[in-house]
Amino acid sequence: MRFRKGGFLASLIALFVGAVVVQGCGSLLETGIRANVKAERLAGAPVVVTGGQDYPGNPVGNDDDPLTERVLLDEKLVDAVAKVPGVAKAVPDVSVPITALAGRPAEAFGHSWSSAALSPYKLVAGAKPAASGDVVVDRATAKKTGVRPGARLKASVRGVPHVFRVSGIAESRHTTRAALLFTDAEATRLYDRPGKIDDIGVLATAGTDPARLADAVGDAVSDHGAQALHGNDRGVAEFPAAISGKQNLIPVSGAFGGLSTMVAIFVVGSTVGMLVQQRRREMALLRTTGVTPGQLRRMVMAETALAAVVAGGLSIVPGQAFGRFMYDVLVDEDLIPREMIFSQGLIPRLAGFGATLFAALAAAFIASRRVSRVRPTEAMAEATLQTRWVSPIRMILAFLFLGGASALAIVTATVMSGPTAASTSAPAAMLWAVGIALVSPALCRWLAALLRWPVGWFTGLSGQLAMLNASVRRVRLASAVTPIMLATGLATALIYLQTSQDDASNRVFAKNLKADAIVATQDGALPPSLVDTLSRLPQVEGASASAASEGSLETVLEPGKNDNGTKTEPKVRPNKIDLQGVTGSGARQTMAHRAVQGDFGKLTGNSIVLPDHILRDQDKKVGDRVRLRWGNGEASSMTVVGTFDPPRGFDYAMVPAAALLPHTTDGKLSQILVKAKPGVSSQDLRAALQKQTGEVPGAFVANRSEAKAAHAESDKSGRVASYLLAAVVVGYAVIALVNALIVATAERRSEFALQRLIGSTGRQVLWMMSVEALVTALVGIVLGTGVAAGSLIPFGVALDGNVLPSGPGWVYMTIVASAVALTFVSILLPTTLALRAKPVEATVAP
Template identity: 75%
Template structure:
């Protein structure tokens, strides 16, 4: 059977190539997405500055306590260690030295924005750093600079170096230059006392680097240290895991990458299964006449199915082998795009091992063999005396299995649409609206022959009247050969529907975010910095300006409101956390700069351990202004907060407000990114901007933006948009490849039909006009069904987001998508038609 399958493939090069392309691209996309998912799961980060320490102890990012619900989500800010753990670790057998390490954010050096960190000199052996010039820092104000940074800035021992530490200007004397073979980032090494002062976290440290005694096994040492620090909120790392302690952004990168890669890979896998299945199924259906002839000459149903399955297996095996290298390369391309857009840190190592490659092979192989079996099953079961007549015209498409699957997919899409519109609120509704689009697409594709019959019937009279005899013939073809029409329509529907849904999901969310920004901001100016950090003291400086009515810090983070679970009034120690975004503000300027007024209470009381909650959160918790709530900050610390006010944020965009002075020390970097400033009545924007700039004249890199520029910057900072458009580009790009592939093959297969028409007197121009009408009808039907797919996702999403049934975003997006689909359809139908018409009619009727 294998020999026969290889011989048949030699004489069906077009079908062979079409199957190979669909299987190859599907395997590449699935492997690339699998590589991203493996990268997120592993979260390997190679140690650089801590490379000399075989074991590193850092704070555990796991949710503390006996939490339920979403308590498995890790903390979003760095969890610090108690510095007393250094002595505990040092006493573990096999530990030569336990070295505490702190990291101080340096945002600018010599007036240039940089991403650097400061550390105590005692942590230099963890790299190790070796002095190559000068001396170690002996006093406050001394600093050792890494060699690469020293060469870039042109500094030598004895030189003065200005730096911004968390946005605050400092001046240091360069006491020495140090080199490291492993550390690549810019680093300043202070005296230990200076590092602790700049770190400003009394009693806390970032990590402990463990230097092992000679002959000590790192795995056994890590196990012993884990036992010693158990119950202290610490985690022990070795190998590539050590980099997490050095690059805490890898934690948020993991949180970004795993759901993104999961959604990306899931949708790409569904599209791959669908495209591969439909392509292979279409190619098998095109061979119905050949299979009918084989049945009439005595071939058994089992032999026919084995032949088709063997052919498909050979093509799938070849495609899988060819996809291994491109799958790895494409995974790297997707990874690089995400790194460039700061969705994941570049220190996270890309991993694509055996499992993603096996998944890509398995998905394409199973989809291809399943489609081949289903497509060949009906022909193989037809009696030989009926096979030839049955092969002349494809009209039957309904089967119990097909209708059962259609019911399941359409019911699932309906359920997701209802959940999106009724249960979900805000941007999170996209998590159900996106999968709904795919379910709608699959469900509609399964019943597409019936839908195509109705739509073709509806278009038959108007199109026939406008296009003449050739157009009437085209409409007769479309009405009678509805199964073939459906095969051509499905890729158009898939590309149009997914492109419209995925793009408008993001643009609609962007529009809603813009409206929230406008409604939530009363400030006339937003002050930021090219370095990403401002001195917190600037808030008071701005507040004292005669042109300013109020100024407020603005810093974001994430936390959990905890509900303690107990029985009979006795707490059990278990909590139910509820995720909530935090906005750090300044009490004295919150009322003037925040657009959402207080419903109860007063923003001016937002000092100390206090919090302002949305009215719906208070209602759901049964809490009132004046009550106390338990808050788990992003760094794992817990506080009891007094509710001093409530407000009503836009639906789906809820957040809580806390004092910025309380939030800043509980963020990983401790950086203040921006300050909101409100002008006094009668002060023009130009006068306000001038006053603010004069007040910050001694601080490099300060940027003052008015409301319009601030909105544009906020819109541009939404890096999630890149992920959404990348997803749309890859998935829709694959669907477009399937569209071109399917229509080229479907049209080229009709050479005999074109030749027969020409033999009875039809001209080449009439055939081209007939196919132009068919291309128009095919495109229109596909675009209509694709629009229905997109509407099934966008309408519920709009209702959940802001109650609108129309998507937000540029109007030209939909006409562009539809126009592109129309152009591709015409090109992929008319081009092979023109090639087929080049041969003489007699030659075409006998050509294989």
């Protein structure tokens, strides 16, 4: 290792970067699994009871799929919790969304005065609320709005304006969030969820252990769909956005970690394997001097293990920093809430270290096995030129990876539909890459033969020599081509998977948008009564609320029997579906989808409009009833009043917005769709809408073009996650590309010196290597394009039937140009350095 510093450094870089990437992705996964959120407003309660987010009942198929909206508690649980030994007091808590303060959009919540003890809040001026209309304001909000005790404060609750009298000002050292504290009766009225509460704060008797108290309370409420939290888990009850953040982060970090680990193992294995193969002559000489195969293998394994241990130790601090960096990016783009605590314990570090160590030792063992088993008398001849690459293990692995990629491609194209097809397309790209890499020597031989005559004809004698090198040294060419293929293929696949999804989503949105204008708010809410107000304007033909959530259509199965022969509780088969809340009277005018059966205008009460194929699959018809599980876990029997035909893969159900909003976490109406009467210009419509909504804090009016542009920018979560994944994986592949090409080129110092000794000039050697760089880049780009095509074509078929991906062409051209530029720099730079040495000295250099 002392005399092979370049090889040691190359393996160290590959192992170090691999460990950093795997540790960083592992820390994101641990953060999502733990979902720790520090309690602020509930910091004074050692135990908090909140609704469990697990799917209720006995679901079949997706019992681990959590609910998307906050699950509410029955207020009767307060008495049950208060009776648990060790509980001093059980305090019910509700959170009322305050969407505007003093005429400006705001993000605040109202609570009952009795729940102030959970922070605790303490009065610093005035008195507690004593009557309906009284409110206590936190000190920061009072300062910001300029109110004092006795003043009037305008506040909107879910977009509905109210005026309150400020009775006092309070502060808490645990939280800085804006809060309004009402009388208990007023908070219950504004909360508008009869018989329901958000949480129960548990105050313990002196000397009670919070963990044991949480277990006791949990046992008391477990049969009511509730859970007891303590420590950092309490914050999930206070910040329900952490629930969706956990749901976002776990699959994203799982995709990050899985794909990054595969890339790390592949890159590390390729780098170590290439370095071992470069030492064939040295190992052959050792074999002729009496070294046994086992001694050779142990030497290589010991060297590799040392490099892996050093790389793992160096990666601990950067691994945590890299995980924190990705966490900050996801927080800044609102994929996860800032309140979620970043976690990186021992497991991610062990995973990063273990993955790289395993990959390195496995590659070293496999690569050294062939060299160590050659007979001493044949060893030197065997080391002269490596031409054999086929082995039973390699072909079995190639068959498995290519077979798995083909299976995923078939499943994607025939079974999957819509954006969900990306869940199988991204892993397929990695399987194609590994499978093609395993058979790359054969592919390189065929491609080199195909390029031999055209390249040789255009580039002259040096080019012909370069093509002879490529044809004869196809195994070495394959080692250089593999990282180019990996970087090009994964970059193209991951980026165009996202751009294709974005384009399809935007086209579906534009096609479904029949409204001429959209009324929305910035960080606020619209009063539900505004829909009727706008619909009565003389310029308006129809207006409809627009709210989104997620639910499940349930099929109740026949009860089974257990081992004792007694009947078990009936199970349900849930089928997830997006929910769109609309106003029945304006849905037909503002929604482009026409009714196949029934009438959208009948969407009132517990009614639903379903995609036509779902109704047929369930053997139902218009007028029948279906069971819908809302996002907050409550179930309703819904009457089917119509069907429509949405684009394939973009199914959703329409329900009345008035029925949907109470089943969402915040209950806020964010958009109203408006259709103009015939002959009314867009300017006249906008002016009428702006005049009517001028008193709503933060309200604005957008036309069709602005609405389409806003939709294109709205779904940042998936886009940011995909591009961050592409940057991490492709960035690592690019490091491996540069690393591998520099090492592979530097190995040929003696070859360059020999060429110069027999008459070649330095310029001729550089020209030859330039041609080799061009061929290497072209072969890698062709194979990388094949990797991307194997993933993108099935995805396009499943998404919208298009074989070619959607997205700007300059993205692919940039990827290709970058691959060519990196290849030339990585090959010509070490070549230039090698040519500085005198030829006679370079021929004997180690």
